[in-house]
Amino acid sequence: MPAGTLYRGREGMWSWVAHRVTGVLIFFFLFVHVLDTSLVRVSPQAYDNVVATYKNPIVNLMEYGLVAAILFHALNGLRVIAVDFWAKGPRYQRQMLWSVVGIWIVLMAGAFYPVLQHTLRTLFGS
Amino acid sequence: MSTPTLDKHSAALDAAENSAFETITVTLRVRRFNPEVSDEVSWVDYQLEMDPKERVLDALHKVKWEIDGSLTFRRSCAHGICGSDAMRINGRNRLACKTLLKDINPEKPITIEPIKGMAVLKDLVVDMEPFFQAYRDVMPFLITKGNEPTRERRQSAEDRERFDDTTKCILCAACTSSCPVFWNDGQYFGPAAIVNAHRFIFDSRDEGGEQRLEILNDKEGVWRCRTTFNCTDACPRGIEVTKAIQEVKRALITRRF
Amino acid sequence: MSAETPVDAVATSATTFSPDNPAPVIEPPRARSKRTPRATRTNFEMYGWLFMRLSGIVLVVLVLGHLLIQLVLDGGVTKIGFAFVAGRWASPFWQLWDLCMLWLAMLHGANGLRTVINDYAERDTTRFWLKWLLYTATVFTVFLGTLVIFTFDPNIQ
Amino acid sequence: MQIHKYDTVIVGAGGAGMRAAIEATKRSRTAVLTKLYPTRSHTGAAQGGMAAALANVEEDNWEWHTFDTIKGGDYLVDQDAAEILAKEAIDAVLDLEKMGLPFNRTPNGTIDQRRFGGHTRNHGEAAVRRACYAADRTGHMILQTLYQNCVKEGVEFFNEFYVLDLLLTEVDGVKRTAGVVAYELATGEIHVFQAKAVVFASGGTGKFFKVTSNAHTLTGDGQAVAYRRGLPLEDMEFFQFHPTGIWRMGILLTEGARGEGGILRNKDGERFMEKYAPVMKDLASRDVVSRAIYTEIREGRGCGPEGDHVYLDLTHLPPEQLDAKLPDITEFARTYLGIEPYTDPVPIQPTAHYAMGGIPTNVQGEVLADNTTVVPGLYAAGEVACVSVHGANRLGTNSLLDINVFGRRAGIAAAKFAAENDFVELPENPSELVVSQVESLRESTGNERVAEIRKALQETMDTNAMVFRTEQTLKQAVEDIAELKQRYKNVSVQDKGKRYNTDLLEAIELGNLLDLAEVLAVSALARKESRGGHYREDYPNRDDVNFMRHTMAYREVGEDGTESIRLDYKPVVQTRYQPMERKY
Numbered sequence A: 001m002p003a004g005t006l007y008r009g010r011e012g013m014w015s016w017v018a019h020r021v022t023g024v025l026i027f028f029f030l031f032v033h034v035l036d037t038s039l040v041r042v043s044p045q046a047y048d049n050v051v052a053t054y055k056n057p058i059v060n061l062m063e064y065g066l067v068a069a070i071l072f073h074a075l076n077g078l079r080v081i082a083v084d085f086w087a088k089g090p091r092y093q094r095q096m097l098w099s100v101v102g103i104w105i106v107l108m109a110g111a112f113y114p115v116l117q118h119t120l121r122t123l124f125g126s
Numbered sequence B: 001m002s003t004p005t006l007d008k009h010s011a012a013l014d015a016a017e018n019s020a021f022e023t024i025t026v027t028l029r030v031r032r033f034n035p036e037v038s039d040e041v042s043w044v045d046y047q048l049e050m051d052p053k054e055r056v057l058d059a060l061h062k063v064k065w066e067i068d069g070s071l072t073f074r075r076s077c078a079h080g081i082c083g084s085d086a087m088r089i090n091g092r093n094r095l096a097c098k099t100l101l102k103d104i105n106p107e108k109p110i111t112i113e114p115i116k117g118m119a120v121l122k123d124l125v126v127d128m129e130p131f132f133q134a135y136r137d138v139m140p141f142l143i144t145k146g147n148e149p150t151r152e153r154r155q156s157a158e159d160r161e162r163f164d165d166t167t168k169c170i171l172c173a174a175c176t177s178s179c180p181v182f183w184n185d186g187q188y189f190g191p192a193a194i195v196n197a198h199r200f201i202f203d204s205r206d207e208g209g210e211q212r213l214e215i216l217n218d219k220e221g222v223w224r225c226r227t228t229f230n231c232t233d234a235c236p237r238g239i240e241v242t243k244a245i246q247e248v249k250r251a252l253i254t255r256r257f
Numbered sequence C: 001m002s003a004e005t006p007v008d009a010v011a012t013s014a015t016t017f018s019p020d021n022p023a024p025v026i027e028p029p030r031a032r033s034k035r036t037p038r039a040t041r042t043n044f045e046m047y048g049w050l051f052m053r054l055s056g057i058v059l060v061v062l063v064l065g066h067l068l069i070q071l072v073l074d075g076g077v078t079k080i081g082f083a084f085v086a087g088r089w090a091s092p093f094w095q096l097w098d099l100c101m102l103w104l105a106m107l108h109g110a111n112g113l114r115t116v117i118n119d120y121a122e123r124d125t126t127r128f129w130l131k132w133l134l135y136t137a138t139v140f141t142v143f144l145g146t147l148v149i150f151t152f153d154p155n156i157q
Numbered sequence D: 001m002q003i004h005k006y007d008t009v010i011v012g013a014g015g016a017g018m019r020a021a022i023e024a025t026k027r028s029r030t031a032v033l034t035k036l037y038p039t040r041s042h043t044g045a046a047q048g049g050m051a052a053a054l055a056n057v058e059e060d061n062w063e064w065h066t067f068d069t070i071k072g073g074d075y076l077v078d079q080d081a082a083e084i085l086a087k088e089a090i091d092a093v094l095d096l097e098k099m100g101l102p103f104n105r106t107p108n109g110t111i112d113q114r115r116f117g118g119h120t121r122n123h124g125e126a127a128v129r130r131a132c133y134a135a136d137r138t139g140h141m142i143l144q145t146l147y148q149n150c151v152k153e154g155v156e157f158f159n160e161f162y163v164l165d166l167l168l169t170e171v172d173g174v175k176r177t178a179g180v181v182a183y184e185l186a187t188g189e190i191h192v193f194q195a196k197a198v199v200f201a202s203g204g205t206g207k208f209f210k211v212t213s214n215a216h217t218l219t220g221d222g223q224a225v226a227y228r229r230g231l232p233l234e235d236m237e238f239f240q241f242h243p244t245g246i247w248r249m250g251i252l253l254t255e256g257a258r259g260e261g262g263i264l265r266n267k268d269g270e271r272f273m274e275k276y277a278p279v280m281k282d283l284a285s286r287d288v289v290s291r292a293i294y295t296e297i298r299e300g301r302g303c304g305p306e307g308d309h310v311y312l313d314l315t316h317l318p319p320e321q322l323d324a325k326l327p328d329i330t331e332f333a334r335t336y337l338g339i340e341p342y343t344d345p346v347p348i349q350p351t352a353h354y355a356m357g358g359i360p361t362n363v364q365g366e367v368l369a370d371n372t373t374v375v376p377g378l379y380a381a382g383e384v385a386c387v388s389v390h391g392a393n394r395l396g397t398n399s400l401l402d403i404n405v406f407g408r409r410a411g412i413a414a415a416k417f418a419a420e421n422d423f424v425e426l427p428e429n430p431s432e433l434v435v436s437q438v439e440s441l442r443e444s445t446g447n448e449r450v451a452e453i454r455k456a457l458q459e460t461m462d463t464n465a466m467v468f469r470t471e472q473t474l475k476q477a478v479e480d481i482a483e484l485k486q487r488y489k490n491v492s493v494q495d496k497g498k499r500y501n502t503d504l505l506e507a508i509e510l511g512n513l514l515d516l517a518e519v520l521a522v523s524a525l526a527r528k529e530s531r532g533g534h535y536r537e538d539y540p541n542r543d544d545v546n547f548m549r550h551t552m553a554y555r556e557v558g559e560d561g562t563e564s565i566r567l568d569y570k571p572v573v574q575t576r577y578q579p580m581e582r583k584y
């Protein structure tokens, strides 16, 4: 691997990578989401047809992923804002990141059933 | 006179003093490049008998002095004060002279590469000119108006403390070359330039802060920083680089409104 | 010129400087290099940066609220359908909510993507076309979304 | 080969070089050639402070400072020069402050000052607070501030250019300065710089010792180049050994540590300096403290399993004080020894530190070709020069002062000379010597290696020419060096390339070290007395009758090409102070 190794950045760098990736992901989702929602202007059937596909387990799972992305981006975004505007922010950025991750895990666990309940019900019955 | 402290010889002191020269075998894996020989980059392994308490710089010297004289790197002071030998050691920017072998897991091969984002000229030597240009561009010198006082300019201890951290910079470029934003196109001013601007912007004697802020308000200025903290982690002088950058950003905002 | 002006101060200025007539001190800022950006004199990047933080804070409420309603409360995705949308947009409050969310999220995201493009596109032409694509898509989406929210007709057909 | 033309050329961008450049650039077209990026110069390693009788915190005046300097130098100081140094110190510090140097401050906002070895009130009564400082990185701040002001003034730097030769042309029987020859590290190209005035500010030469506080790059290039061109070197036997270097590594722990209250202790925990210097104790002058440490070690009171070091004890000082005043050196102890100075004493030993000798100059910085004649257009300042303000032993904080006072003087004088004089013609084939030096090293197929010879040189210097010297050890050193010089003729380099060939330059630097080490040993052998940094166990007393004079060493080349060293002597300038016994 003559090209050089990957830079071994620490929490700060990886959290930024995740923030950027999630941000871009959300943007593309939003784009598609606006398009599908605009089907309500076409006809209720067209809209309901598309939304029906969202109830498919795979898409539902992706939805859970989207929630994960948004939650991380939002929480980490708040951390970035704290780093920017709170004088002690830069010193506690690492602790804040671990808090973000902690809260994110809790929220994701909390969202597990509500978001996936449809899939769980279809797959395993209720 | 305080009582002698010697009976409570601590473990750390004992360890330091009883360092009978014991060596282990370490492998240095160096990224080599010499355009006079080949356009290709290669990785070369060197096996060395070293005391783990020695510096990475000592290991590089051992290679240069005993194995291959053509291995090229910059160095001078050998104790982290001149900023010559920033390089990427095990994937992270460090000063070779401030990194002891024992602190970077010498059991495994130690990878050594030039710092990232700057043109490599030979082995670990990179082109520092753009880096110093960015530094010069922020006007890193005291700017004052009016007549010089006969004695020193007064400054309170608190005002002096305000910019103490950023006066420590040795311009080693470890920060700038660890910054993911800088790697992309090298146009970003980079943390080192901002640190040195900060040193003057927050000096109570200086009156050129406004101009420096204007320069850093630019497209390639502070706003490109994405708070990745690589710079802060890399700084061998322990400067809170990201904090300094944030302070410059805040100064810009408060002075623009 | 006053009588006190030393004669040699004028005479020597043409060629070399002497110890008693040192070269004039050049006032900073000094000659800039090619790399030095031309002073932009606008605060665009700063406003962009600020907008990211401010919109981010507002979006936390809007987006998380939206997610909560859409995916968690009242049976999650299952409930979503034309009727549900119709129900919500009957109220101007939710219209406004979604409108704000649409605008802020799109502008926030677009500005974010602009920095991403600035970072990674190496050639100026690539950079130009990518941004063109981004801006077109953004304007289109914002426009379409707004249109839909305002012209929504629950009794379509 | 490229030829450049500048009014003034400055060799070296340390404190002295840049201070000169700031002055010279305003007055003439100036180039600064430096083998390191300016901010890499070793001035940046200086920690403790810069002396000036500002009297900001207690009563003080420049006359006391003059006295301390002369006494510290064991009366070998040229007193007229010391007077200038002490007098101009005040402006030198104030100038730096105005350039932006962030000194530590007193509660009322003026520059703070602290105690340092050998600096006293009223001719030795008690320690005085005279050292102006910026934490324990005063040198760093001086170097940065001067570089910043060079950026401001638009000084033209040629970075990573190694000056390897000085060009002197004889005009009407007088040797005059024509320029210098430099090797560009990046390309291997040779550059000739024609200049009306040249200022050498290329720093020290400590790398011929093994345990040293000096950088790898301090190889005495300037001294060696001048010496090889027939100019004398003054007082080279006087080399300062700083008492507190980190054990085995030589990394310096500033005297400021003792200025802040640090104490030296032997293995019994005894504060041994009380025996050797009852008044100044740990703050006696450096030669005194270094000898005391070695005496303790020799008499079996050294610490550690081998009893080869003593302790610098800072444990009784409050951690806040260490953090505020000595952050860097406490960090060194942690990084390099793994020791926490809050709670543990730090193992130290004397470390080779500073060359009192060098290229002889007068107080204008003009280089002397013998005891009185100046070389027109040639200047030197800083550690490379010997004015002599440090005599036989430099006081702590006087060197940062020296580089500012005499760097400034040399810069002004050189620019003035350049304005008033014309270029001297370059000698025919000006780069001849350097080209042959470089080519023969590159092409050599010898089997000797630079590193081995250098190591042997450092070993013999550490064993035979350090703090304690005798006829026998010095003879041994001279012998060893002669042998090493023979081996050096067979040295070869592995890197034959042009680009960044540091292998080649290390070989050239070693040649310089060998020459200078020889001068040191030969000068020391001839000085049969003990004075300041030069201590002869076989002649333990100062001998003012025979040796109150500066050594001047010349390189002589015989008809058959054999080299030898001719020693001559120069009287010491005494104005006000009669030599007295030196007690602390």
Ligand SMILES: Cc1cc2nc3c(=O)[nH]c(=O)nc-3n(C[C@H](O)[C@H](O)[C@H](O)COP(=O)(O)OP(=O)(O)OC[C@H]3O[C@@H](n4cnc5c(N)ncnc54)[C@H](O)[C@@H]3O)c2cc1C
Pocket (backbone or CB within 6 Å): D011, D012, D013, D014, D015, D016, D017, D033, D034, D035, D036, D037, D038, D041, D042, D043, D044, D045, D046, D047, D048, D049, D050, D051, D138, D139, D161, D162, D163, D164, D201, D202, D203, D204, D213, D214, D215, D218, D221, D222, D252, D254, D353, D354, D381, D382, D383, D384, D396, D397, D398, D399, D400, D401, D403
């Ligand atoms: C660790 C340490 C701590 C010290 N602390 C103090 C202190 O507290 N107070 C005090 O007063 N003094 C102190 N000193 C001494 C003082 O710092 C030095 O004597 C002084 O800084 C020397 O400055 P200089 O400008 O002469 O040389 P340097 O700063 O060493 O600069 C030499 C310059 O010459 C250039 N150069 C060298 N050779 C060549 C060549 N062949 N061609 C081109 N350029 C060349 C180099 O690139 C460099 O720029 C300390 C010294 C050390 C080592």
Ligand code: HEM
Pocket (backbone or CB within 6 Å): A016, A019, A020, A022, A023, A024, A026, A027, A028, A030, A070, A073, A074, A075, A077, A078, A080, A081, B225, B226, B227, C052, C053, C055, C056, C057, C059, C060, C063, C064, C105, C106, C108, C109, C110, C111, C112, C113, C115, C116
């Ligand atoms: C939910 C609340 C949100 C918050 C608190 C938030 C916060 C932030 C912040 C503070 C930044 C700036 C990061 C930086 O400058 O380093 C940012 C960047 C970004 N955001 Fe958001 N954001 C949110 C929602 C969104 C949404 C909905 C999208 C998509 C449409 C999005 C896409 C982006 C993108 C693409 C970036 C650029 C990433 C980068 O440059 O590294 N964000 N976000």
Ligand code: SF4
Pocket (backbone or CB within 6 Å): B168, B169, B170, B171, B172, B173, B174, B175, B176, B191, B192, B195, B234, B235, B236, B237, B238, B239, B241
């Ligand atoms: S801020 Fe730190 S890492 Fe960056 S150049 Fe200065 S000393 Fe080096």
Ligand code: F3S
Pocket (backbone or CB within 6 Å): B175, B178, B179, B180, B181, B182, B190, B191, B224, B225, B226, B227, B228, B229, B230, B231, B232, B241, B242, B245
């Ligand atoms: S690494 Fe770069 S992104 Fe900002 S925090 Fe440091 S400058």
Ligand code: FES
Pocket (backbone or CB within 6 Å): B074, B075, B076, B077, B078, B079, B080, B081, B082, B083, B084, B085, B086, B095, B096, B097, B098
């Ligand atoms: S050699 Fe000076 S910083 Fe490493």
